Amino acid sequence: MPAPAVATPPDLPSLLAALGRTSSLVELAVLAGVLLAGWLTVWGLRRGVQDAPDPRSIWFGAHVVDGVLFPVLALALAYVARRVLLDAGHALGVFRLAIPVLLSLVAIRLSVRVLRLAFPASRLVRVVERTISWFAWLGVVLWVTGLLPAVLDELDDIQWKVGAHPISLRNVIEGTLSAGFVLVVALWISAALEARLLAGAVGAQLSLRKVAANVLRAALLSVGLLLALSAVGIDLTALSVLGGALGVGIGLGLQKLAANYVSGFVILAERALRIGDLVKVAEFEGVITDITTRYTVIRAASGREAIVPNETLITTMVQTLSLADRNVLLSTVVGVDHGTDVATLRERLTTAMARVPRVLSTPGPAAHLTALGAEALELTLYFWIADPENGQGNVRSEVNLAVLELLRREGVLHHALPAASASVPVVAPVKAPAAGSGP
Numbered sequence: 001m002p003a004p005a006v007a008t009p010p011d012l013p014s015l016l017a018a019l020g021r022t023s024s025l026v027e028l029a030v031l032a033g034v035l036l037a038g039w040l041t042v043w044g045l046r047r048g049v050q051d052a053p054d055p056r057s058i059w060f061g062a063h064v065v066d067g068v069l070f071p072v073l074a075l076a077l078a079y080v081a082r083r084v085l086l087d088a089g090h091a092l093g094v095f096r097l098a099i100p101v102l103l104s105l106v107a108i109r110l111s112v113r114v115l116r117l118a119f120p121a122s123r124l125v126r127v128v129e130r131t132i133s134w135f136a137w138l139g140v141v142l143w144v145t146g147l148l149p150a151v152l153d154e155l156d157d158i159q160w161k162v163g164a165h166p167i168s169l170r171n172v173i174e175g176t177l178s179a180g181f182v183l184v185v186a187l188w189i190s191a192a193l194e195a196r197l198l199a200g201a202v203g204a205q206l207s208l209r210k211v212a213a214n215v216l217r218a219a220l221l222s223v224g225l226l227l228a229l230s231a232v233g234i235d236l237t238a239l240s241v242l243g244g245a246l247g248v249g250i251g252l253g254l255q256k257l258a259a260n261y262v263s264g265f266v267i268l269a270e271r272a273l274r275i276g277d278l279v280k281v282a283e284f285e286g287v288i289t290d291i292t293t294r295y296t297v298i299r300a301a302s303g304r305e306a307i308v309p310n311e312t313l314i315t316t317m318v319q320t321l322s323l324a325d326r327n328v329l330l331s332t333v334v335g336v337d338h339g340t341d342v343a344t345l346r347e348r349l350t351t352a353m354a355r356v357p358r359v360l361s362t363p364g365p366a367a368h369l370t371a372l373g374a375e376a377l378e379l380t381l382y383f384w385i386a387d388p389e390n391g392q393g394n395v396r397s398e399v400n401l402a403v404l405e406l407l408r409r410e411g412v413l414h415h416a417l418p419a420a421s422a423s424v425p426v427v428a429p430v431k432a433p434a435a436g437s438g439p
Helices: 012-019 023-049 069-087 094-118 124-145 148-157 169-198 203-232 236-252 255-270 310-315 342-354 393-410 419-423
Strands: 159-162 165-168 278-281 284-291 295-299 305-309 318-320 328-336 366-372 377-385
Touching: 012 094, 023 069, 023 094, 069 094, 094 124, 094 169, 124 148, 148 165, 148 169, 165 169, 169 203, 203 255, 255 284, 255 295, 255 305, 255 310, 284 305, 295 310, 305 310, 328 393, 342 366, 342 377, 342 393, 377 393
Parallel strands: none
Antiparallel strands: 159 165, 278 284, 278 318, 284 295, 295 305, 328 377, 366 377
8 A cells, every 4th residue: 555645845847837737727627616616515504504694603704705614625625636636647736736725724714713703802813813824825835936845944953042952943933833723722612612601691690601601711721821832842840930920920910910800700600790780889880791700891871881890899889789689769759739639649649650661560659748848748759660771760751751741630730849859869779678568
């Protein structure tokens, strides 16, 4: 059985001579068929797997050809076609050029798609993408022109010593490429597992899965980093010294950063705060939209977002309106004439407030006589809502409009409230009592 042929860089004159033969037309036709078969296969799989194009997909991307699957499939089919042509006795020219081009395209697509998925908001990703592309196409040019062995030999001659171990520039470049590949694969696996863990999760389940996803990504990146350092040629026993130095650095300059990371894991593990909870930190009130290992994002009803360090959530008081239940009590104040039948009016006010769509029937609204002013009787109206994240001012406005219409119809609306009412707070969010009880 003959030994398999070892891929060697082509000689540029022989490559040009092979491309000038008429058999190159056959190769071009076969290569076109290979690319068309790969495109049709990926297109069919994409239609069967995805209902709508997902630009975040690593395999498919936003289009048929910008994912990883198309160049991988085209490369595999090109290898098969190359073997068939060699067995048929064809002198290859086009496939000697197409194979390294497709291989570089696989490397570029894989790194770019994974980096975009792992760091979607990073501007540095664009720079890394261009750097990877330039190095990949430079490698193709050196391979095709036959200069790659000479360049590698020159890189081997550039050496220096690290301790007692000699290291060449070629070792550094090859180790860096290997380390980059290992880290890209680790990011790919962690991103895929994180997407699977977070799919369909809500509330407390989402927070718990977020813990698992963060721990999993940290573990995979740690293992990938160790493998990458080993590939570069760094002795891992030296990491014990680095670990001691890192501990001193955390104890001195990085203690706040370390405290935020530890606090993030504590928050996610205890589930005292969950994604979707309505909270108030200092004077900022909003809904928790994301909890990372370092900070928590809180979005206010106005659209503003606050990035709160996790240590702040652990060491300071946080008011939460949705830990036990989501019901919030709101109030508004009206003034009526002294001759008003307050008992009958209270019932009608309660009925009018209950007709507002977002006002809860259990606990139901209530109207109380809270002050006997010199000019008017002051009534405080209380009502509960269960969706404070949808806004409080809008539902209070609807209640005020309903009450105003009722008072005008009854002819008891007083146009000036007592002076003391100016100091009465308009809203006092508190937790809901047991079902069936009122304020």
